[in-house]
Amino acid sequence: xxxxxxxxxxxxxxxxxxxxxxxxxxxxxxxxxxxxxxxxxxxxxxxxxxxxxxxxxxxxxxxxxxxxxx
Numbered sequence: 001x002x003x004x005x006x007x008x009x010x011x012x013x014x015x016x017x018x019x020x021x022x023x024x025x026x027x028x029x030x031x032x033x034x035x036x037x038x039x040x041x042x043x044x045x046x047x048x049x050x051x052x053x054x055x056x057x058x059x060x061x062x063x064x065x066x067x068x069x070x
Contacts, residue, residue, distance in 0.1 A: 003051040006042050010060045013039075017068060036065055 013035070017024045025032040043061040046054040 003046045003053050003057060006039070006046070007053050007057045007060065010039055010057060010064060014060055014064045014067070017064065022068075032068060036068060039064065 013024070022032060025035060028035050030038065039061045043054065043058045046057055
């Protein structure tokens with residue numbers, strides 16, 4: 001269940017990033033690097049656990065990393 005929640009959150013962050021750009025990360029105390037690190041760590045952990053939506057979370061996190069670091 002937690003993986004599904006994080007997948008939903010990552011999708012929302014990606015969607016908002018595509019609209020707002022780097023200003024999106026002003027919403028987070030951790031800033032851009034902290035948010036990207038957090039979601040990468042979550043994705044890697046859920047993948048190791050074999051959680052059902054882990055592959056989809058990884059796809060979303062990779063896309064977020066790609067656009068945010070461009």
